Amino acid sequence: MKKLALVIVLLSLMNCSEKEIEKIAVELPKDNPFNVALNESFDYAKVTGESIESYVDYEIEQAVQTIEVIKSQSTPSLENTFLPFDAVYNKLSQAGSNSFMLYWTSTDSITRVKGIEYSQKVDSISTAISSDKELFKQFETFAASEAYSKLNNRRQRFVDDIIDNFKQSGINLADDKLDKVKTLKAEISDLTSQYSINMNTANSVLTLDEAGADGLPESLKEKYKTENSTYEIPAQPSTRGPVMDNATNPETRKAYQMLYSNRGADKNLEILNQLVKKRYQLGQLMGYKSYAEYNLVPKMAKNPETVWKFVNDLIAESKEKAIQDIEVLKTARKKLDNISIDEDLNAWDLAYYKNQILKTEYQVDAEKIREYLPMSACLSGMFELYQELLDVEFKKIENASVWHEDVLAYEVFENDKLKGRFFLDLYPRPNKETWFYAVPLSSGKQMEDGYEVPVSMLLGNFTKGTDELPSMITHGELSTLFHEFGHIMDKMSYEGEYSMQSDTKRDFVEAMSQIFENWIWDYDVLSTFAKHYETGEVLPKELFNSMVNAKNVSSGISAQGSLRNCIYDMNLYDKYNPEQPIDTDQLWRDVDNQLGVMDWYVEGTHPQACWIHINTHPVYYYGYLWSEVYAQDMFTVFEKNGLRNQETGVRYRKLILANGSQRTVDEAVEEFLGRPMNNKAYVKSLGLE
Missing domain, CATH: 1.10.1370.10 (Neurolysin, domain 3)
Structure with missing residues (x-):
C-alpha cells in the first residue's frame, strides 16, 4: 500500500469527512525511494538529499493535518484519537530515525547534511505536537470517560503513557514557559548534532616509527603502514584496543590516549x-x-536518590x-x-x-585468539545460536538496496511469517559514526491491512579485512557484537498492537542485550564457530579454560x-x-x-x-549497570535449563523481548524468573561474592 492509501485508511478509522480526506491526500512522488508498500524495504541505494527533504516534508504534512482532525473529534475515543496519534508517532519516528541513520552512515555529503537537518525538523514538529494543549485535552477527556475504564490493562497503559509523555513535555506549563521549553529543546538538539559532527570528523592520527609501533599487532601495522615506512593510525574505537593493549612503548600509549581523548x-x-x-x-x-x-x-529508577544509592x-x-x-x-x-x-x-x-x-x-593472548574469530564465522555462529534459541530464521536479502556496498540485509521469520528486517553496517569508513549501536529504524505496529514489521540496523566499527587477511575480531569485540545484536533481536521480537509500546524503560533496555554476552563464555557454543582463519583448527579447550580463569x-x-x-x-x-x-x-x-x-x-x-x-x-550511564543486574539474574534461568534450551529461549523472547512497555518490567521479569529479581548473580559475575 502506498503512502496515499495509508493516509486514507487512517482517516477512515477516524470517521473523517470526504472533504477532510481530500485535504490531506497529498501524494509522495512515486519515484521517491521512501515510497514503498507495507513491509517493502526503503530503496536506500537511491536516497538523495532531495528525497529525504520530500519524504520528511510529506510525513510532517500528514502528521500536522491528522493532528488537526484528531482535535476536531467531538467525542474522543481510543479509535479516533489514540490510534491515529500512534500512527502519527510511528511515521514521524520512521522519518526521523531513517534521516538520522543516513546522516551517520551515508557516503554522500549532501545526504548527510540533509539527514541531520531533516531529523532535527522531525524533532521540532514532535516537540510542537507534544506541546499542543488542544490535543492533550482530547486525551484527558477520553481518560476521564467510561470507555477508558473498560479498557484492558495493556490499553490503559498505552493511554496513560501517552498522557504521561505529554506531561513530561511540559504540557501543563503556562504558555510562556512552554515556549521556552520548546526553544531549549531545539537548541539542545542543534548542540548535540554539532557535538557529534565535531567528534566524528576529528580525524586524529598517530604517526609512529618502527620503535613507536613495537608490540602492535602485525595486522594493524600492515593496515596503516605508509610508503615512508611509518604507521599512521587513526584514533578511533576500532584501533583503541589493539594500540592500548599492545604498544610496548608507554609514550605511544600516552600519545594515543591524548589523541583519542581529545577528539573534537x-x-x-x-x-x-x-x-x-x-x-x-x-x-x-x-x-x-x-x-x-x-x-x-x-525511568525505572524514577529519581536521583535511587541512582546515587x-x-x-x-x-x-x-x-x-x-x-x-x-x-x-x-x-x-x-x-x-x-x-x-x-x-x-x-x-x-x-x-x-x-x-x-x-x-x-594465563597464556591468553587477545591477538592470538582473534585468529580464531574471523568475522564471517562469528556472524554465522551468532546467527545460528540466536535462531535456534529464539526459534526464528534469518534469510539474507540478495542484492538488497543499501547505502554502502559493505552493508548486509536480512529478514527474520517465525514459522515462515515475516517478523522483521535488519541491516549490518559493520566496518569504519570516512565520515561514518565511529561507535557501536543498534539503531531502530521502524517499530512494529498493527496496521489496517496487516502488521508492519520492525526494522533495525547494527552500526559497527570492527576492523575490516584486507587483501591478505580477513576481518577478525577479539573476544571482547565478539562480546560487543553479541550485545548489539541482542538489541536487534529485542526490536525484531516486538509484536504489540501499538508502535508507542515497542520501547521498554530506558534503564532496562541494555539488559535484554547484555544477557546474550554470556553465551560466548560457553565452550560448547563458542567452539561451533571459533576456528582458526587459516587452519580451521577449533579454539583449543585449554585456551578457553584459561580465558575463563582470567575473566575477572x-x-x-x-x-x-x-x-x-x-x-x-x-x-x-x-x-x-x-x-x-x-x-x-x-x-x-x-x-x-x-x-x-x-x-x-x-x-x-x-x-x-x-x-x-x-x-x-x-x-x-548508570543504566548499563542497572540493566546488568537484571541481565545476570535472568541468565540464571538459562543456566538452570540449558543455554540452548529453546523452550526457555522462546519464553524469554515472548515475555521479555516482545514486551516493550505493554507490561511493567518487574512484572515481566518476575514471571520469567518465577521470583522477584536480586543482584546475587551480578555480584558473582564480577568475582566479588
Whole structure:
C-alpha cells in the first residue's frame, strides 16, 4: 500500500469527512525511494538529499493535518484519537530515525547534511505536537470517560503513557514557559548534532616509527603502514584496543590516549558547557531541582536518590577488588619493566599491563585468539545460536538496496511469517559514526491491512579485512557484537498492537542485550564457530579454560571505571549550580578523589568532549549497570535449563523481548524468573561474592 492509501485508511478509522480526506491526500512522488508498500524495504541505494527533504516534508504534512482532525473529534475515543496519534508517532519516528541513520552512515555529503537537518525538523514538529494543549485535552477527556475504564490493562497503559509523555513535555506549563521549553529543546538538539559532527570528523592520527609501533599487532601495522615506512593510525574505537593493549612503548600509549581523548575538544568543551546549562534550565522550567531529576521520572529508577544509592552501593562492593587489581598490575609492571611498586600507575598503563598478565600468567593472548574469530564465522555462529534459541530464521536479502556496498540485509521469520528486517553496517569508513549501536529504524505496529514489521540496523566499527587477511575480531569485540545484536533481536521480537509500546524503560533496555554476552563464555557454543582463519583448527579447550580463569582479571578496576562514568554523568546533570558552573576537567579529578582507587584522569585530555552518552544520552550511564543486574539474574534461568534450551529461549523472547512497555518490567521479569529479581548473580559475575 502506498503512502496515499495509508493516509486514507487512517482517516477512515477516524470517521473523517470526504472533504477532510481530500485535504490531506497529498501524494509522495512515486519515484521517491521512501515510497514503498507495507513491509517493502526503503530503496536506500537511491536516497538523495532531495528525497529525504520530500519524504520528511510529506510525513510532517500528514502528521500536522491528522493532528488537526484528531482535535476536531467531538467525542474522543481510543479509535479516533489514540490510534491515529500512534500512527502519527510511528511515521514521524520512521522519518526521523531513517534521516538520522543516513546522516551517520551515508557516503554522500549532501545526504548527510540533509539527514541531520531533516531529523532535527522531525524533532521540532514532535516537540510542537507534544506541546499542543488542544490535543492533550482530547486525551484527558477520553481518560476521564467510561470507555477508558473498560479498557484492558495493556490499553490503559498505552493511554496513560501517552498522557504521561505529554506531561513530561511540559504540557501543563503556562504558555510562556512552554515556549521556552520548546526553544531549549531545539537548541539542545542543534548542540548535540554539532557535538557529534565535531567528534566524528576529528580525524586524529598517530604517526609512529618502527620503535613507536613495537608490540602492535602485525595486522594493524600492515593496515596503516605508509610508503615512508611509518604507521599512521587513526584514533578511533576500532584501533583503541589493539594500540592500548599492545604498544610496548608507554609514550605511544600516552600519545594515543591524548589523541583519542581529545577528539573534537577544541569545539565540544564549550558545546558541553552549553548543553549542561540548557538541560539544567529545562529541568528548572519543568519544576525540578535538576535535569537528572526531570530526566529520571519515566525511568525505572524514577529519581536521583535511587541512582546515587545504587551507584554508591556498587562502589562499596567493588572498591576493595579494584585496589587489589591495582597492586596486581603494579607487580606485573615491576616484573616486566622493573618499575617500582611505589610508583603510581598511569591510566594509559591499565590495559597494557592487564594484557601482559593475561599473556604471561594465563597464556591468553587477545591477538592470538582473534585468529580464531574471523568475522564471517562469528556472524554465522551468532546467527545460528540466536535462531535456534529464539526459534526464528534469518534469510539474507540478495542484492538488497543499501547505502554502502559493505552493508548486509536480512529478514527474520517465525514459522515462515515475516517478523522483521535488519541491516549490518559493520566496518569504519570516512565520515561514518565511529561507535557501536543498534539503531531502530521502524517499530512494529498493527496496521489496517496487516502488521508492519520492525526494522533495525547494527552500526559497527570492527576492523575490516584486507587483501591478505580477513576481518577478525577479539573476544571482547565478539562480546560487543553479541550485545548489539541482542538489541536487534529485542526490536525484531516486538509484536504489540501499538508502535508507542515497542520501547521498554530506558534503564532496562541494555539488559535484554547484555544477557546474550554470556553465551560466548560457553565452550560448547563458542567452539561451533571459533576456528582458526587459516587452519580451521577449533579454539583449543585449554585456551578457553584459561580465558575463563582470567575473566575477572581487573574486574574491580572495570567496575570502578564504569562507576566513575556514572558519577561523572550524574554530577553533570544532578549537581549543576548556575552560580558556580562545573569545570568539566576538574570534575574528573574530583571523581577520582572520591573513588580513592587511582588517578584515571590524564592531564591535558578532555574525554568528555568525545563521549556520546553525555551528549545524546544524558543521565543514562548508570543504566548499563542497572540493566546488568537484571541481565545476570535472568541468565540464571538459562543456566538452570540449558543455554540452548529453546523452550526457555522462546519464553524469554515472548515475555521479555516482545514486551516493550505493554507490561511493567518487574512484572515481566518476575514471571520469567518465577521470583522477584536480586543482584546475587551480578555480584558473582564480577568475582566479588
